[in-house]
Amino acid sequence: MADSTIEQSSERTAATASGSTRRGFGIDVGGSGVKGGVVDLDTGALVGDRIKILTPQPSTPEAIAATVREIVTQAGWEGPVGLTLPAVVTAGVARTAANIDKSWIGTDACALFGAALDGRPVTVLNDADAAGMAEDRYGAGKDVDGVVVLLTFGTGIGSAILNHGVLLPNTEFGHMEVSGQEAEHRASSAAKERHDWSYKEWSKEVSRVLTRIEDLLWPDLFVAGGGISRKAEKWIPHLTNRTPVVAASLQNTAGIVGAALAAQTSIGT
Known part of the structure; x- marks a missing residue:
């Protein structure tokens, strides 16, 4: 056992x-x-x-x-x-x-x-779809009446999209090309560690990825998940994209x- x-x-x-x-x-x-x-x-x-x-x-x-x-x-x-x-x-x-x-x-x-x-x-x-459903129904996205995009920042970048609570399954925004690189190669938490970036430096790369997604989808809210979301106060304030970003609330x-x-x-x- x-x-x-x-x-x-x-x-x-x-x-x-x-x-x-x-x-x-x-x-x-x-x-x-x-x-x-x-x-x-x-x-x-x-x-x-x-x-x-x-x-x-x-x-x-x-x-x-x-x-x-x-x-x-x-x-x-x-x-x-x-x-x-x-x-x-x-x-x-x-x-x-x-x-x-x-x-x-x-x-x-x-x-x-x-x-x-x-x-x-x-x-x-x-x-990531499961986490997105949970955050949209009970967590950081529960009061948003529109398009919610959850991104989990870890070894890669997982993604989930919900529109008025309805899931579009199996999105793979972590593999989307952003300025010549896959999004997760540019902005995952693993990329932060690999490049030894400060939170402020890393937030510039995250902003690039978020801007690319919002140019395509125009979401109402981004929910940031993954372990690094527990330190959201160190990097979310440095983001420069236009859509509000909040930390996931349900965590593990x-x-x-x-x-x-x-x-x-x-x-x-």
Whole structure:
């Protein structure tokens, strides 16, 4: 059995106090950890504790499926399950693989996880899309009536677009060319570290990417996610693009919350 941890949710009391009975279950598959939990679908808060198991190595479909089954079993959850993958997912099939084993490419993820969970309904979607859904419904974008673009700044740049709460799945703005370079090569947090840029220096590159996106889409809000968003005060004030930019508010629960929400709405199946 894989090593697992149960982490206290800071929002547990709020979820319990709400008295909501609309609950879902989400699992966020990442390169270092597979995390899952019960979600209050009225508030977006986790109910109880988050379960995390280290991502098996190699992170093959069969190994991840076994880990997912273990998380669901530990939680005692018996209903539908939503899952994220760091991959483009169309019609339930993984088309790419980022930070997981390349054998995922072409895998019918819905069929795989459904079989691992004894045939229960499952929904599988891209991890940035799940985070975008969560932030749009419950987080930094919840009061915006228009186009919200979430960008996750990490090793690469993940993206999600929502218009009035409706997701356009599997966008890949991290691979968009900006002034002769891929956006994520220019403005990911990994690029910041690689070039040893200050936050102010890095913000110039982020501004270039945001300006290119807003010239194409004219969004109403950018939501900045990824670990570097926790230090938003050090770089967001230096941005020069025209569209407002705010830090993501759900942080490391966004994938779980978005997956649970997607399972309810059947996005990604």
